[in-house]
Amino acid sequence: MSTRDDISAGEPMPARQGYMLATLVLVASLSLVVIYAMGAGNRERALAEARLAVEAEQVVAGLRQQLLTYELITRGGVSLLAAVDRPSPRQWRNYAEGLDLPRRFPAMLGLCYAAAMSPAQLQDFQLEQRQATRLLFRVDPPGARAEYGPIVLLEPQVVATADAVGFDMLTEPVQAAAMSAARASASARITAPMPAVQQGAGPGLVIYAPVYRSGIVPANASARTAALAGWVCAPFRLDLFVANALPEGREGFSMRIVDIGEADGPTVEATEAELPVFPVDGAAPAAGTVEGASHSVVEEVYGRRWRLDFHQDPGPDDDAGLLGPTGTIYVGMLASLLLFALAMILARTQSRAQQIAVRMSESYRRSEQRFRAAMRFSAIGKALLDRDGRIIDSNLALANILRASPEELLGRDFEGLFTGFDSAAETRAREATGSAYRVTRELRREDGDLRHVHLTYAQVPGEEGQGIASLVQVEDISDRLRAEARVLALNRTLEARVVLRTRELTRANEELESFAYTISHDLRAPLRAIDGFSRMVVDRHGDAFDETGRAYIARVRAATARMGELIDALLKMSRVSRGELKREPLDLSAMADDLVAELRQAEPGREVDVRIEPGLHASGDSALVRNLLGNLLANAWKFTRDATGARIGFHRVSEGGHDWFEIADNGVGFDQAYANKLFRPFQRLHAADAFSGEGIGLASVKRIIERHGGTITGAGVPGQGARFRFTLPDDPG
Missing domain, CATH: 3.30.565.10 (Histidine kinase-like ATPase, C-terminal domain)
Known part of the structure; x- marks a missing residue:
């Protein structure tokens, strides 16, 4: 028997042939090691630069994600300002506290709102603040300017930012340039790196998002300038911003950021001790030296251009390439042994594959039995159809619905059993749902009984050479439709009753108001008569009465006056109910x-x-x-x-x-x-x-x-x- 037959039968490979194969693999491995060693240095450098490029892309992606998060935070502030004319400090504080800036975004120093004001608007705002807080809102630096951009809202307010409220950001050229760019482009813009965004915080940046009145962005730049309400700004520290994106635990990895929008900006260095900093003024490495890999990326960042320079110092074993010559020989020998073992494993794998095929065949047979049993004894009518729509198999529930035996249904056209076919509706249902769709048909039995059925079609695969194309489920929904019709009829009756009762209640309220108004007017004449005659009795015949009689007449007049007041009150109540709102x-x-x-x-x-x-x-x-x-x-x-x-x-x-x-x-x-x-x-x-x-x-x-x-x-x-x-x-x- 040949070697191939031995392997296919799962028998062990002869030892001699295995040794020969191992020797050949060893020779080939050694040859590959020699070739590999000749270009190991160049490949190692290329690999190191490729790894650095991949890591640089990850760092850049992290920086982009952080900037996108800061933009979303400022956009949230813009949405808040668009929802209200100007949020109160408490609303702004609630929004900032909900973001949990100190914990989730440690690089961000706060979230502020700088209002765009003319001198007149600033004066009105100062008056409002004086009336609301009894404190004078001061702009820093003071002085008369054509346009102001003071910070009016800032959270969180700590000792380091206590004096920031009232600071006019338009007085800083770097910040004013970013604010003007945001206003003109109607999008978020970022400043060039600044020496310090906060006392003791080191270099930093500020991202601005424009806020327009009524939340509508005008189409042109001049209209945007007129409709500008202010800017939502988010200052953050560069050192923490960069540290969050740098990989942890990497020795010799460093980066710097150079703003090249107009001129080279400041260099940002990693602050962690295990990440040495790439020299700010370092020259390009000399050829042939083992100084590590470098990579640069130019990014467009919210209106600015950044160059990100990455550097990776060489490791302690990098001077020998990926592996030394001795290690390469060991790898070749190990590969030979692995290939020999692989040949044996392949033979055993074939034997196991045959066993698995037998088990899968048995599993398929049982699955087929389960499917047949589930279909045969299901309480819902089911049928298998071929590609021409004829019944290949059906269950007892379908036979009961159609009043026919399963044998009588074999080979019959399934569509011909029902009426109410709507090709357009069925096409729309099939396109909307894909391989499975539902339609409703009518079934006229031989005894004249009209039934409504719900058909659910599903595409199913068949065996090789079989014409099974779909599985259809048939549900008799006649009783459910009748019940729904009765419910709808009852609802219509209830709606008519509600309309009738509402009309009667409205008419009763109108009559009640009319009655109150009429009664209040008709009662005035008798009251005036009682009051008038009582006054005449007192004036003409007051001497004929004693004190008790005059007191009685006074009480009569007081009662009529009281009743007049009640009539006036009744009229007021009537007017409140009748007047147009x-x-x-x-x-x-x-x-x-x-x-x-x-x-x-x-x-x-x-x-x-x-x-x-x-x-x-x-x-x-x-x-x-x-x-x-x-x-x-x-x-x-x-x-x-x-x-x-x-x-x-x-x-x-x-x-x-x-x-x-x-x-x-x-x-x-x-x-x-x-x-x-x-x-x-x-x-x-x-x-x-x-x-x-x-x-x-x-x-x-x-x-x-x-x-x-x-x-x-x-x-x-x-x-x-x-x-x-x-x-x-x-x-x-």
Whole structure:
């Protein structure tokens, strides 16, 4: 038997032939070693430079990723500024704290916003800051300029950056150039390397992203200059920036960054002790020396051009190439032994392959049995179709749906069993879903029963020479469709009932308002008659009555006056419900100031500490909202009459994830157990002789709030005051 037959049968290779093969491999290996040793030095240098180039690309990719992250951070700040006119320091602080800059981005010194201002805008901003914080916003360096770019927001604020707020970045030529480039290009731009971006921090860079008013970027440069609101800036240290991208644990690896946008910039050196620095003014290595590998990359970085110079010092064993001659001989001998072992392994592999083929055949047979059993006993109808759409095999569930035996279905055209074929819809379904798609058909049984079925087609492969093309599942969905039809009919009935009830409720509300308005007008005539005749009795026949009679007549007149006030209150309630709602932006702080001034003018002798938070804005009907605030502030004014050190506050509070407007006082308060009566018409929680009023103020307030789509709540403690919280959403609801 030949050697090849021995190997294919899995028998061991003869020892002599193995030795001869090993000797041949050894000779060939030695020849290769000699050839390899002749060019080992050049190959080693080329390999070292190739490795350095790969590592340099990884470092450059890391630097790009860091710069992209810094740009995304500034873009997030731009999005925040586009969402609001100017974020508050607290909003800016929350955004910066959410980024966790000191831990996640140690190279970044902070996140700031420099506003683009003209002298007039700067003066207005200083006045706003003076009113809001009672501190003067100072620009550094001072002086008159045509354009300012002071830092107005900065986080985090530490000792080293405490004096940065107010610094005019446009006064620094390097920063001004980057800011102008960002404004003109409407994209992020970076500065040339600067000697120090922070005291004691060393060289650094600043990346700027322009912010345009309303968040819309104009098409041309002149329009961008006019629409510019400012810049989001992110200063960072070059040493930490580079250290994050350099590989750890590499001895002799170093790099430097040279800005070549306009002239050579400063060299940035790695700060870790195990990474020696490539000399800043080092010349190119002399030919033939073993000074290591060098590589340079030129990158376009946000409007600047950087040259990144990489250097790798030689290792302790690099002077001998990858392997010395002795090591190469050992490798050749080892390769010979490995090739001999490989020949034996190949023979054994063939034997194992035959065994695996037998096991796979058995596994395939069992898999086929499982597939047949799953198809035969499935509760869903299934059929295998050939390429012409004829049934090759089917299960009992399909036979039950079609009222035929599996034998009768063999060879029948599957499509011909159903109606309702829509070729266009089926083509769209097949294109949308690929190899598997679903369609719905109709099935007319022999007894006349119409059924709806859901067909699911899936492409399946067949054996060699077989025509199996697809597997189709058939589900009878007739009962489900009937149930859905009944549900839809019930929904239509419910919708009609809802419309009818809504119409009836609307009509009832209109009739109720008309009734209240009519009654309030018709009652005035009898009241005027009662009041007039009572006055005439007193004027003409007052002497005929004693004190008791005159007191009775006075009480009659007081009752008619009280009823007149109640009629007026009823008319006010009716007007609140009938008037057209006209929404507009409102300054609630200014409106409250006017109302408090009116209350002070009406009672100049009272001393009440009224504190109104500035900058409270909302959207609503001006007249109705003024009525709302007037009622709440008048109640607070009235019920603090007997309080020592009367206080009234109007401010915004956050609770439960919502913002509320709150009016609070330290007056007589009320029992919280009767809070459900607060907003009912003509309901009073205090005696009429103690505090005057008709009892409809809070009812009107509730109606106004509900017309605006908001809510109102009241809380109080007897003797400790009361507070009312309400919302005025922008969407009327």
